[in-house]
Amino acid sequence: MNFSSKLLENAVNEFGKLPGIGQKTALRLVLHLLNQEDAAVERFSDSFIQLKKNIKFCKNCHHISDHEICEICTSPKRDRSLICVVEDSRDVMAIENTQQYNGLYHVLNGLISPIDGIGPSDLTVDLLVNRVKETEVAEIIFALSATMEGDTTIFYLHKRLNDKPLKITTLARGIAFGGEIEYADELTLGRSIATRVPYETSLSR
Amino acid sequence: MNFSSKLLENAVNEFGKLPGIGQKTALRLVLHLLNQEDAAVERFSDSFIQLKKNIKFCKNCHHISDHEICEICTSPKRDRSLICVVEDSRDVMAIENTQQYNGLYHVLNGLISPIDGIGPSDLTVDLLVNRVKETEVAEIIFALSATMEGDTTIFYLHKRLNDKPLKITTLARGIAFGGEIEYADELTLGRSIATRVPYETSLSR
Numbered sequence: 001m002n003f004s005s006k007l008l009e010n011a012v013n014e015f016g017k018l019p020g021i022g023q024k025t026a027l028r029l030v031l032h033l034l035n036q037e038d039a040a041v042e043r044f045s046d047s048f049i050q051l052k053k054n055i056k057f058c059k060n061c062h063h064i065s066d067h068e069i070c071e072i073c074t075s076p077k078r079d080r081s082l083i084c085v086v087e088d089s090r091d092v093m094a095i096e097n098t099q100q101y102n103g104l105y106h107v108l109n110g111l112i113s114p115i116d117g118i119g120p121s122d123l124t125v126d127l128l129v130n131r132v133k134e135t136e137v138a139e140i141i142f143a144l145s146a147t148m149e150g151d152t153t154i155f156y157l158h159k160r161l162n163d164k165p166l167k168i169t170t171l172a173r174g175i176a177f178g179g180e181i182e183y184a185d186e187l188t189l190g191r192s193i194a195t196r197v198p199y200e201t202s203l204s205r
Numbered sequence: 206m207n208f209s210s211k212l213l214e215n216a217v218n219e220f221g222k223l224p225g226i227g228q229k230t231a232l233r234l235v236l237h238l239l240n241q242e243d244a245a246v247e248r249f250s251d252s253f254i255q256l257k258k259n260i261k262f263c264k265n266c267h268h269i270s271d272h273e274i275c276e277i278c279t280s281p282k283r284d285r286s287l288i289c290v291v292e293d294s295r296d297v298m299a300i301e302n303t304q305q306y307n308g309l310y311h312v313l314n315g316l317i318s319p320i321d322g323i324g325p326s327d328l329t330v331d332l333l334v335n336r337v338k339e340t341e342v343a344e345i346i347f348a349l350s351a352t353m354e355g356d357t358t359i360f361y362l363h364k365r366l367n368d369k370p371l372k373i374t375t376l377a378r379g380i381a382f383g384g385e386i387e388y389a390d391e392l393t394l395g396r397s398i399a400t401r402v403p404y405e406t407s408l409s410r
Contacts, residue, residue, distance in 0.1 A: 002301050004294065005271045007256045014252040018234050027295060029223050033253055034260065034269075041257040045250035047219040048238055051212045052246040055239065064239075066210045089209065090232060096207050 062107040062124045064089040072105060079103045081138035085128065085157065087111055091143060106131065111149035112156055120156060132164055139167040146173060267312040267329045269294040277310060284308045286343035290333065290362065292316055296348060311336065316354035317361055325361060337369055344372040351378060
């Protein structure tokens, strides 16, 4: 695209680096910003610099936090015998929103992906192993994506944690609530028949 | 959503103010930024502040520019007897990309929209009227959206410019090239039959 201004081009290019934002969307957003007050643009820009500069990751579970230890880890109401292992902080927020879980979390900060050059040492694996060693954990729940990377990560962590007296579980897989049978993918549908549950059990969930 | 950090919540809210960016997308983008280097985040933020602080609008046509008068207005290769009136700078870039137009532009900076409280005084109408008065303009092309607001704006400008010896034209409307007849909306299809052109004319375009 032929920009009439280097400043504009620069701002559009910066926006366009974000995932899922193409050049046309970036231009639309930048022109929207340009129509705002000076103070609003400064607030916008400053919020990211402040975030980047002052954000902390919980020393216990690596969840995004304003403090050294996050609110979930410090809460006395939480069940400390449960750790739910997730890929990133977004998953923590998603699970918190369900209000169905009362244990602690562990944010891996990614998944093992040899193709992207991400190995166990890039993740917070050691932190997790130490937590399991030093605190009384009864169950580890793997809430990771059902992808190659997710499965690889579970396999690796399972091996690392195998010698501890732990219950290791994963999320239930199956047809989504409200999901239509005919639109379910073959794998999910096939598995959900193979792992069918008694009617009474499905009610109690 | 329950954010674990005020800084994160603030950054997500700032992103979420942009048009078409919901809270989930904002969170995804902010977490992406958080994974970047400090310098990259600063470059990102700084690009908007610099843009907002130093950007100029061409004193002649109000197009976004780094200089007092934009490159199009200063170019000696441009046909100064033609002015194409557009809503904003994005339209200038879109038309420039076609490489089919060699005249000047006039950026209105919006459309007349009583429902949004935008009247002629909020736009660069007076600047346009002055340009027509002071320079030798032979034709004004209205390249505005075919909406209520676009039509209202054309109607108003037409009245303001009516006493000048000017040719006033608008963009051709019809079925898009590559567009399928069955998917065209009724109004466009109906009009394009009513305003059908000789086969030879359509070839020469």
